[in-house]
Amino acid sequence: MTRASKPPAPPAPPADADIATRFATVRGVIDTAARAAGRDPAAVTLVAVSKVQPVEKIRAALAVGQRVFGENRVQEAKAKWTELKAEYPDVELHLIGPLQTNKVKDAVALFDVIQTVDRPRLAEALAAEGKRQGRLPRLLVEVNTGEEPQKAGIPPADVPDFLAACRDTHGLDIAGLMAIPPAEEEPAMHFALLADLARKAGLAQVSMGMSGDYDLAVRMGATYVRVGTALFGERAAPAHDAPEAG
Ligand SMILES: *Cc1c(COP(=O)(O)O)cnc(C)c1O
Numbered sequence: 001m002t003r004a005s006k007p008p009a010p011p012a013p014p015a016d017a018d019i020a021t022r023f024a025t026v027r028g029v030i031d032t033a034a035r036a037a038g039r040d041p042a043a044v045t046l047v048a049v050s051k052v053q054p055v056e057k058i059r060a061a062l063a064v065g066q067r068v069f070g071e072n073r074v075q076e077a078k079a080k081w082t083e084l085k086a087e088y089p090d091v092e093l094h095l096i097g098p099l100q101t102n103k104v105k106d107a108v109a110l111f112d113v114i115q116t117v118d119r120p121r122l123a124e125a126l127a128a129e130g131k132r133q134g135r136l137p138r139l140l141v142e143v144n145t146g147e148e149p150q151k152a153g154i155p156p157a158d159v160p161d162f163l164a165a166c167r168d169t170h171g172l173d174i175a176g177l178m179a180i181p182p183a184e185e186e187p188a189m190h191f192a193l194l195a196d197l198a199r200k201a202g203l204a205q206v207s208m209g210m211s212g213d214y215d216l217a218v219r220m221g222a223t224y225v226r227v228g229t230a231l232f233g234e235r236a237a238p239a240h241d242a243p244e245a246g
Pocket residue numbers: 049051072096097180209210211212226227228229230242243244
């Protein structure tokens with residue numbers, strides 16, 4: 001779907017390209033965008049978003065060397081990844097969807113990174129569960145850069161206070177910020193806002209950019225890009241409900 005206000009999508013692999021070609025194409029776009037911005041391409045991690053995708057496609061991605069993956073539902077990730085993670089201990093699994101407090105236990109046990117810390121109750125639950133399990137995933141705070149009422153995330157103005165509460169009240173180490181810009185808006189201003197908030201807070205990680213705009217996100221400072229469709233092809237589920245789905 002094209003929208004007048006959106007930047008041109010990055011070069012996409014042909015629809016019938018094999019998985020090795022797709023990963024090489026996307027990685028090439030990232031590297032080119034990073035160099036164009038005077039950044040080190042190695043500072044940008046490609047998070048391959050495998051939500052809804054069947055295990056055979058994930059195995060194909062593992063076979064071409066991809067090790068960092070994103071899922072948006074805890075139960076689905078547990079079903080797909082428990083065995084795969086035992087087989088590939090160097091996999092780094094990111095939760096990029098909303099986390100309910102009753103799933104915190106499973107999420108802390110399974111994920112290496114949780115990108116969607118978005119409310120005090122969740123911060124509190126993560127801190128408690130981290131103590132119980134003696135491990136905590138790397139944590140990113142989700143920011144609602146578009147201040148959309150229906151969307152998760154901390155409003156930009158509240159980010160400094162929320163980060164202080166995570167640190168001082170809950171003893172949590174926050175590694176960075178993540179955002180999903182409003183689907184119908186030009187993403188550049190949202191990417192700039194997120195990168196600026198992270199810089200001001202002294203946080204190293206900035207998670208932004210999806211299949212339609214990850215090259216722009218890299219130029220604007222992303223350290224994690226979350227790319228699904230450009231790597232794996234269209235998902236079986238309706239394409240546009242995905243980012244907000246719980
Ligand atoms: C699904 C999803 C993505 C990947 O979207 P594509 O457009 O398929 O690249 C990225 N981020 C989040 C939070 C998602 O839910």
